Amino acid sequence: MLQDSESFTIEAVDSETEGGSLIPTPPKAAWLSPGNTLFNFFDGERHETVRAALNPHFSRRQVKKMEGAIKSKVNQVLDQVSSMPEFDIIYDLASPIVAGVVNDHMGFGLEDPAPIFRAMSDQSHDKKAEVDDQAIVTFKDGWIYIGEVVRARRAEPRDDVISALTLANDGQFTDLEIQGMCINIIFGAADTAAALTAHSLTFLADRPDLRAQLRDDPRQIPNFVREGLRYFNVAMGVARSAKRDVELGGAKIHKGDRVFALLPSANLDPARYDHPDEFDISRGALPHLGFGSGVHTCLGAGLAQAIVVAVIQALLERVETYSIDTAKVVGNPDKSFINLFHRAPMRIESFREPVSH
Incomplete structure (x- = not known):
């Protein structure tokens, strides 16, 4: 289908039908007019043009060039949380790292980018009718700010992605279109890497043998x-x-029907994976649908993986033991879109080396 x-x-x-990647579109995101701004809401030549302009900035080669900056941001945030008796994996560790890396790469120039990333996250996956007024205000302020940055970069380009987008296609992208690209990148980055970090560290917390294996051979991370x-x-x-009547897996789907692809049903498919319910790092590069598939495959897939790899490696180098109080871990109740944590408290119990760098 994808x-x-x-x-x-x-x-x-x-x-009479909605578009987009969610069913239904979150009410808090309605004011964004997604059809006009977010490339996650349109297809065809328009989508191809936008992705062609963005792809080089998130390619494997580009991510490789960013490794030093990613490690620096990871160590900076780890320095901050290492002195805390307890910290939250999402809000204190992962989100500031992801927001910081994307902020520097895109050229947003935000002194503290984390709030706008959190506001985007709140509006993308929270389907309650109640509106968090502060999240709306934060995000609208961020939208206005990014528009100002786009105009400034168009006047005086710098070495960042926003500047490159103002020059792409002979400068034919409008300020609104570039704002939309930026918002879509925040939308994609706000949750995935942070949630994967939290899942990974929670999983490793009570598996000292696996931690030791990864610490001894970081190439396995x-x-x-x-x-x-x-x-x-x-x-x-x-x-x-559905653009037309089609049969898929024995089901008749009619033009206009909205269809939801449940990705875990593919990722845990016993026809594709031996013992799919077991975690096995020896599977290596076996294909999965963790970042979707087709033309809308996650733009930042490579960057997200590089960030999580850097976090795990740096933490294992610094920390001997840590604990997560599973009784205090809170996941999001609506997992129709993303499986993340609202709260994941972590406590470092012993270090392997001095925290300072």
Whole structure:
């Protein structure tokens, strides 16, 4: 379904149905006018043009160049949390790292980018009708700020992604379109890497043998992260609209029907994986759908994996033992889109080396 762009689209196919990757579209995100701004809401030539402009900035080669900056941000945040008696994996560790890396790479220039990333997260997966006024205000302020940055970079380009986008396609992208690209990148980065970090550290907390294995051979950490993407199923699913009548898996789907692809059903498929319910880092690079598939495969997949690898490696180098109070771990109750944590408290019990760098 995700790969058949002739039969399925992320767009609405008529005036009576919704588009987008969620069912239903979160009410808090309605004010964004996603069809006008977010490339996660349109297909065809327009989508191809946007992705062609963005892809080089998130390619494997580009992510490789960013490794030093990623490690520096990881160590900076680890320095901060290491002195805390208890910290939250999401809000104190993972989110500041992800927001900081994306902020520097894109050229947002935010002194503290974490709040706008949290506001995006709140509006993308919280489907309650009640509106968190502060999250709305924070995000609207961020939207206005990014527009100002786009205009400033168009006038005086710098060495960042926003500047490159103002020059791409002979400068034909409008300020609004570039704002939309930036918001979509925040949307994609706000949850996935942070949630995968929390799942990974929670999983490793009571597995000292596996921690020792990864510490002794850090080259296995990327395999651990790839298997985590399959096993933890951070991304739970994405929606599409049928462009025509089609039969899929024996089911008759009619034009205009909204269809939800439940990604764990693929990632835990016994026809594809031996013992799919077991975590096995020896699977290596076996394909999975942790980042979706088809034309809307996650743009930042490589960057997200690099960040999580860097966090795990740096933590294992510094920390001998840590604990997570599972009784205090709180997941999001609505897992129709993403499987994340609202709260994941962590306590470092012993260090391997001095914290200062």
